[in-house]
Amino acid sequence: MSSSDKAAVGTSQAPAEDLVWRADVDRSCRVPVGFFFASAVFWLLVGTLLAVLAAKKMHTPEFLANWEFLTFGRIRPAHLNTTIFGWASMAGVGVLLWLEARLCRVRLPLGGLLVAGCTLWNVAVAGGTYEILAGRGTSVEWLEFPYFWSFFFAGVFGVVMVASIMMFSARRVSHIYVSQWYLFGSVLWFPFLYLMANTLIHPGALGGVVQAVANWWFAHNVLGLWFTPVGLATVYYLLPKLLGVPIHSYHLSILGFWTLALFYNWAGTHHLIGGPIPAWLVTVGIVGSMMMFIPVGTVAINHHMTMRGHFHRLLDSPTLRFTVFGAMSYTAVSVQGSLTSLRMVNEVGHFTHYTVAHAHLGVYAFFTMVMFGAIYYIAPRLFHREWASARFISLHFWTVAVGIALYWVGLTLGGWRQGLMMNDPDIPFLDTMAFTVPYLWSRTLAGVLMAVGHVVFAVLVWRMVFGPGGLRTGPTLLRPRVAAGGEGVDA
Amino acid sequence: MVGLVIGLIWGAVAVFGLTAVAGLVWAVQHGQMERFAEGARSIFDDEEPVGEATDATLRRPRQSDPEMGPEHKEGA
Numbered sequence: 001m002s003s004s005d006k007a008a009v010g011t012s013q014a015p016a017e018d019l020v021w022r023a024d025v026d027r028s029c030r031v032p033v034g035f036f037f038a039s040a041v042f043w044l045l046v047g048t049l050l051a052v053l054a055a056k057k058m059h060t061p062e063f064l065a066n067w068e069f070l071t072f073g074r075i076r077p078a079h080l081n082t083t084i085f086g087w088a089s090m091a092g093v094g095v096l097l098w099l100e101a102r103l104c105r106v107r108l109p110l111g112g113l114l115v116a117g118c119t120l121w122n123v124a125v126a127g128g129t130y131e132i133l134a135g136r137g138t139s140v141e142w143l144e145f146p147y148f149w150s151f152f153f154a155g156v157f158g159v160v161m162v163a164s165i166m167m168f169s170a171r172r173v174s175h176i177y178v179s180q181w182y183l184f185g186s187v188l189w190f191p192f193l194y195l196m197a198n199t200l201i202h203p204g205a206l207g208g209v210v211q212a213v214a215n216w217w218f219a220h221n222v223l224g225l226w227f228t229p230v231g232l233a234t235v236y237y238l239l240p241k242l243l244g245v246p247i248h249s250y251h252l253s254i255l256g257f258w259t260l261a262l263f264y265n266w267a268g269t270h271h272l273i274g275g276p277i278p279a280w281l282v283t284v285g286i287v288g289s290m291m292m293f294i295p296v297g298t299v300a301i302n303h304h305m306t307m308r309g310h311f312h313r314l315l316d317s318p319t320l321r322f323t324v325f326g327a328m329s330y331t332a333v334s335v336q337g338s339l340t341s342l343r344m345v346n347e348v349g350h351f352t353h354y355t356v357a358h359a360h361l362g363v364y365a366f367f368t369m370v371m372f373g374a375i376y377y378i379a380p381r382l383f384h385r386e387w388a389s390a391r392f393i394s395l396h397f398w399t400v401a402v403g404i405a406l407y408w409v410g411l412t413l414g415g416w417r418q419g420l421m422m423n424d425p426d427i428p429f430l431d432t433m434a435f436t437v438p439y440l441w442s443r444t445l446a447g448v449l450m451a452v453g454h455v456v457f458a459v460l461v462w463r464m465v466f467g468p469g470g471l472r473t474g475p476t477l478l479r480p481r482v483a484a485g486g487e488g489v490d491a
Numbered sequence: 492m493v494g495l496v497i498g499l500i501w502g503a504v505a506v507f508g509l510t511a512v513a514g515l516v517w518a519v520q521h522g523q524m525e526r527f528a529e530g531a532r533s534i535f536d537d538e539e540p541v542g543e544a545t546d547a548t549l550r551r552p553r554q555s556d557p558e559m560g561p562e563h564k565e566g567a
Contacts, residue, residue, distance in 0.1 A: 393549065
């Protein structure tokens, strides 16, 4: 028993009611949420390996070119789907369930079903990835898993939706905090979106440009109606809790949610600027994208003003570092996205590495960083352990932060120049391709940096879940208490 | 067929919008748009009050630090 353990046991005051319900909620989440987190980290490693291989193939196409399953056309969608449906969605579901239970102040229901669902989800990601690598991907971007596997995801989403409704119905608080609005929105909207897109696209009901319309309506809304609400809900909960100050303007936070709900799902067709579809359809997407300045502005003001005067706390808390990095990236990617939807900008950036950089700014610099921060906050409360190494946490942060910054800067600059060159009929296409090679090397270097960070993170999570020793208390759990039954509960 | 598909897609968009509007009406009717200052503080309580940070994983312990209990200083 460590000295801190002894200190915990020695603190024999009776726990307050708030400590008891929080410990109870965390206990109910331990297995299901822990399973989702562990699975997410596994798929993060798989997706990262595929990403680094794909990045290297962009500037060294002969690399591992003798195996069909390792060709770029298979590795790239395998990377996309393992990170989207494996890492990001599984981490998102875990965080969503924990946050909802905490905000509703009720135990997480359907624990057994959620564990079974997580198992099925893993099977579906593994099966779908195998099919892509075997050459049976659908070639529909963001929906490359064959149709069969979508039923697995839909089923698990259904369980998550039912669990969310049960918690919402049984909530022990009258006020619905802004994070709950975001979470409930994502839980209600995304399963419908996912089922509809799969049903429209995969059975062959759609073809040609109409398929592309449905495809990009779906793909953009994966960000807008799934990752964005979950990510922002997490920031709106963690930022005030970490700092110990309420959000700067609660009015703005509510306005931000409702304007996101009204505007975001119109924006997807801006991906088809220049395509052979009705001009009004694209224009509606552009208008929706520009209207997004309203919710993004509310979030940016709120995050910055809440942090003002507290930036020194970034030194103390890994969760705060990752969360603030993610929140700032949300503003950046949203502003960039709205501007990129304009025809005059899009005609340069489209079909270049600029778009790839933008996508990673959203899914990685925003959402993934927020998920890292959330897991750093939640896991000690689930497992009653401290993180094994503060140095490893710092190493994780700096490798991924520098990595994604390098990635975005390199591909944005290179991609924009690439677009300008491709629009110039006097420049041979091969010259344009040769020009991008140094920028593609920066992408590989960035990928390796992020891969190092992910391995470090995986080691930390492994030690958290399976590490030696019993309950420990310290700088994350802060103030240990002893429950009436003798079990330590964290504050 | 194309008309049907476009109709379905925009129908879905309308469903999303109507869901949001229905939620907004419900929120107004149930007092969720009132007492915002109180709402902002609803995630705090007696054990995790306003003014108290809830994570200091990377902080080096300082005995003079008033924010942290003695257990934290020992366990950091």
